Amino acid sequence: MLELGFTKAERLLKGDKAGQRVKTRGWIYRTRHKGKMVFTVIRDSSGIIQATLFRGDMEDENEFEDAKKALVESSVEVEGILVKEPRAPGGYEIQVRRFRIVNFADVFPITKDQSEEFLRDNRHLWLRSRRMTAIMKIRSTVTGAIHEFFRNRGYYEFTPPILQPTQCEGGATLFEVKYFDMKTYLSQTWQLYAEAAIFSLEKIYDVAPTFRAEKSRTPRHLCEFWMAEMEAAWMELEECTEVAKEEVGFIIKKVLEKNRKELELLGRDTKVLEEMIKKDFPTITYTEALKILKERSGMEVEWGKDLRTIEESELMKHFDTPVVVTHYPKEVMAFYKPIDKEADAPGPVAKCFDMLAPEGYGEIIGGSERDTSIEEMKKYLEKDGEDPKNYEFYFDTRRYGSVPHSGYGLGVERVVAWISGIDNVKDAIPFPRTPSRIRP
Ligand code: 4AD
Ligand code: MG
Numbered sequence: 001m002l003e004l005g006f007t008k009a010e011r012l013l014k015g016d017k018a019g020q021r022v023k024t025r026g027w028i029y030r031t032r033h034k035g036k037m038v039f040t041v042i043r044d045s046s047g048i049i050q051a052t053l054f055r056g057d058m059e060d061e062n063e064f065e066d067a068k069k070a071l072v073e074s075s076v077e078v079e080g081i082l083v084k085e086p087r088a089p090g091g092y093e094i095q096v097r098r099f100r101i102v103n104f105a106d107v108f109p110i111t112k113d114q115s116e117e118f119l120r121d122n123r124h125l126w127l128r129s130r131r132m133t134a135i136m137k138i139r140s141t142v143t144g145a146i147h148e149f150f151r152n153r154g155y156y157e158f159t160p161p162i163l164q165p166t167q168c169e170g171g172a173t174l175f176e177v178k179y180f181d182m183k184t185y186l187s188q189t190w191q192l193y194a195e196a197a198i199f200s201l202e203k204i205y206d207v208a209p210t211f212r213a214e215k216s217r218t219p220r221h222l223c224e225f226w227m228a229e230m231e232a233a234w235m236e237l238e239e240c241t242e243v244a245k246e247e248v249g250f251i252i253k254k255v256l257e258k259n260r261k262e263l264e265l266l267g268r269d270t271k272v273l274e275e276m277i278k279k280d281f282p283t284i285t286y287t288e289a290l291k292i293l294k295e296r297s298g299m300e301v302e303w304g305k306d307l308r309t310i311e312e313s314e315l316m317k318h319f320d321t322p323v324v325v326t327h328y329p330k331e332v333m334a335f336y337k338p339i340d341k342e343a344d345a346p347g348p349v350a351k352c353f354d355m356l357a358p359e360g361y362g363e364i365i366g367g368s369e370r371d372t373s374i375e376e377m378k379k380y381l382e383k384d385g386e387d388p389k390n391y392e393f394y395f396d397t398r399r400y401g402s403v404p405h406s407g408y409g410l411g412v413e414r415v416v417a418w419i420s421g422i423d424n425v426k427d428a429i430p431f432p433r434t435p436s437r438i439r440p
Helices: 061-069 116-121 130-152 191-201 237-258 260-265 270-276 286-297 309-316 374-383 388-399 412-420
Strands: 021-034 037-044 047-054 075-084 092-103 176-179 182-186 203-211 224-233 283-285 323-326 352-357 362-369 405-411
Touching: 021 047, 021 061, 021 092, 037 061, 061 092, 130 203, 130 224, 130 237, 130 260, 130 412, 191 203, 191 224, 191 388, 191 405, 224 237, 224 412, 237 260, 237 270, 237 323, 237 352, 237 362, 237 405, 237 412, 260 270, 260 412, 283 286, 286 309, 286 323, 309 323, 309 352, 309 362, 352 405, 352 412, 362 412, 374 388, 405 412
Parallel strands: 047 092, 283 323
Antiparallel strands: 021 037, 021 075, 037 047, 075 092, 176 182, 203 224, 224 405, 323 352, 352 362, 362 405
């Protein structure tokens, strides 16, 4: 692509322009000077390249003086001869002839060894770090892969409303919004609207902002996150879990294809990911999961209790791929998950599933077949203290040509954190929102 003659750092490091006069532009990543020399490293979106100034080689001596003064993060256009230099990062450097400062930066507040909280307070600046840049590139690959995966399979992108009048995933985590003289809520999921849309488009997906007033401060919960959801008519539980497995395999494959450099920078063991996608991801039931916990971990979980983070992590110690866990007890599941009357279990279980990631990352996907019985759903809504009248539009979807259908939601930040091998979802989103943070 023509970029007014400017060449990106990554492109320069290929080396085929060695010996030529080249131009690049970016921000000063490191700088020091000594006598008649200034040693800089220039950063752009593609990487970093060393640029060395020797006073006697400069076409404009004022630019040498500017370079000496310019602090880290000053923006700059650089012109010079590209030469091989084994001591430089990437093996090449620019021997500078022109060095035009576009903006002299103030003293940059971020230096080495600052706390994670300080870096989050300064996220608007920390975004420039190589670490955040790498994570954001991986995130871009992940969401791009999701679009590609579903479009390749004939799914339509469908856009739900973000302001919604009801809950779907429990009233306790709703964010209330003042809406003129009424109140409404921020979307917890697209699901109720997606279920209306499958009667026309049949197979749909989205990647959308999602909001939950989660009071739990964990490395896995955000108040604003992105969920990639799918919903399909005529689809039953088992097929739905297969789509989820394929989607996750496809995402990993794409990241391995496109983001080797970023994974390496983050210290991610890519072998683990490569081996993982060669294997089938197993499916077990909740009841089998409890058995594994008891027999192989000596951990007793009372049948009927939802799996908590510690049980999920313990269970996943026995697996090196993602695992689909189906048929959780109906009592702890959302109102729309139907009871599986044929299941062999100690109590009523739902046609639902979670996908758990290995390496301690836990739940990345939640999904289910959808109940088609209005009466059943009303019963469970009332149990949750909801007024079924508010769900009349949703019940209409069961009144006019109801079909079996299923769907699931994948937590984008959890998947990005896991694939990147980072330990907190707060770093998998550019500007995290948590109970104690809505800035910057
Ligand atoms: O399991 P959940 O609550 O499922 C649903 O919302 C369904 N309505 C989806 C559907 O069937 N269409 O959420 C789905 C996923 C979780 O597995 C998790 O990865 C992510 O969304 N998630 C969160 N990620 C970050 N912070 C939070 N507070 C999250 N809550 C859920
Ligand atoms: Mg869930």
